[in-house]
Amino acid sequence: MFEVTSREIRSGVVELRMTGYDVLRRVQMPARAERSTMRVPVALREDGDVHYRDYRTTPHALTIGATKSGKSVYQRNLVAELAAQEVALVGIDCKQGVELFPLARRFSALADNPDTAADLLDALIAHMEDVYQLIRAEQRITADTPDADIAADIWDLPDHLRPVPIVLLVDEVAELALFATKDEEKRRDRIITALARLAQLGRAAGIYLEICGQRFGSELGKGITMLRAQLSVRTAHRVNDETSANMAFGDIAPDAVLATVQIPVSAPGLAITGDASGGWSRIRAPHTSLRAAVDACNKHAHLTPDLPALDAFRPVLASPAVPVAIPAPAAPATP
Numbered sequence: 001m002f003e004v005t006s007r008e009i010r011s012g013v014v015e016l017r018m019t020g021y022d023v024l025r026r027v028q029m030p031a032r033a034e035r036s037t038m039r040v041p042v043a044l045r046e047d048g049d050v051h052y053r054d055y056r057t058t059p060h061a062l063t064i065g066a067t068k069s070g071k072s073v074y075q076r077n078l079v080a081e082l083a084a085q086e087v088a089l090v091g092i093d094c095k096q097g098v099e100l101f102p103l104a105r106r107f108s109a110l111a112d113n114p115d116t117a118a119d120l121l122d123a124l125i126a127h128m129e130d131v132y133q134l135i136r137a138e139q140r141i142t143a144d145t146p147d148a149d150i151a152a153d154i155w156d157l158p159d160h161l162r163p164v165p166i167v168l169l170v171d172e173v174a175e176l177a178l179f180a181t182k183d184e185e186k187r188r189d190r191i192i193t194a195l196a197r198l199a200q201l202g203r204a205a206g207i208y209l210e211i212c213g214q215r216f217g218s219e220l221g222k223g224i225t226m227l228r229a230q231l232s233v234r235t236a237h238r239v240n241d242e243t244s245a246n247m248a249f250g251d252i253a254p255d256a257v258l259a260t261v262q263i264p265v266s267a268p269g270l271a272i273t274g275d276a277s278g279g280w281s282r283i284r285a286p287h288t289s290l291r292a293a294v295d296a297c298n299k300h301a302h303l304t305p306d307l308p309a310l311d312a313f314r315p316v317l318a319s320p321a322v323p324v325a326i327p328a329p330a331a332p333a334t335p
């Protein structure tokens with residue numbers, strides 16, 4: 001036997017699971033993992049169970065990890081799974097678009113720099129306010145109809161009225177929170193306030209956040225810890241110090257901090273995931289290549305919804321690709 005894991009199911013009942021080998025060494029997802037609306041399999045747990053990302057029960061998530069710890073592979077895997085769902089994908093990729101732009105065919109809106117990101121977030125807030133108005137209008141009708149359920153979020157609306165849910169993926173969030181000049185500081189405050197508003201109010205309007213970065217703590221300035229408190233699913237890949245592990249789990253699952261600092265460099269992709277319930281587990285996503293994620297996005301490109309509110313940010317798909325000329329280094333001066 002390789003490992004025994006235990007879990008308290010309810011008071012007085014403990015579940016024991018035994019595994020014969022390390023299932024996380026080479027992750028093989030079960031061929032028939034269950035999929036349902038806004039609930040997708042993203043990784044394998046150490047007890048052999050599938051780990052799901054379920055947006056309707058835990059809407060917002062934070063994923064952290066040092067460089068080369070496996071964050072991009074995790075996020076890529078999530079996008080490849082979400083691509084097949086009826087959902088709008090919106091991305092902010094401050095690594096100049098390197099991670100998300102190859103997946104552009106399945107994205108309804110993309111931003112690759114903080115200026116565009118600030119405008120995109122404002123547009124998302126305007127969209128959220130419109131959805132709230134739609135829910136209110138429907139409530140007024142159902143309040144007068146005996147026995148009708150009163151809508152509290154988009155999932156209670158009739159199918160023909162329901163706006164498409166949106167998953168907003170933010171890669172390398174610290175880039176949005178750093179500033180050097182007064183103007184950049186204003187832009188930073190606008191971005192963080194918009195993200196905090198989306199985290200507070202987005203769920204009912206079907207807007208879900210997936211925030212990813214190397215660190216996400218109070219050193220990034222005001223508003224960050226308030227935003228972090230709304231991100232109830234936490235996933236931490238390998239980190240370089242205990243402070244970073246504390247950023248993910250210090251406030252929700254202190255035991256998980258120790259497990260996070262023990263992740264070895266030799267196992268990229270290995271991560272600890274936990275939520276506000278205090279429970280946590282060791283997981284690893286399958287090693288999805290960028291090619292496989294691009295193929296999944298291209299295959300489901302026809303599912304990409306048009307969101308009029310975000311039209312200005314729809315990625316322009318240039319084909320065929322134009323090679324970018326990199327300037328040659330200057331010749332050394334001759335003596």
Ligand SMILES: Nc1ncnc2c1ncn2[C@@H]1O[C@H](COP(=O)(O)OP(=O)(O)OP(=O)(O)O)[C@@H](O)[C@H]1O
Pocket residue numbers: 065066067068069070071072073074268269270284285286287288
């Ligand atoms: N789940 C996984 N299984 C196996 N190998 C993995 C897994 N995740 C990542 N790796 C390996 O680790 C390498 C680095 O992963 P990745 O690019 O996702 O790191 P990262 O945290 O996004 O790094 P950076 O912040 O520098 O972009 C990958 O190229 C891959 O070879």
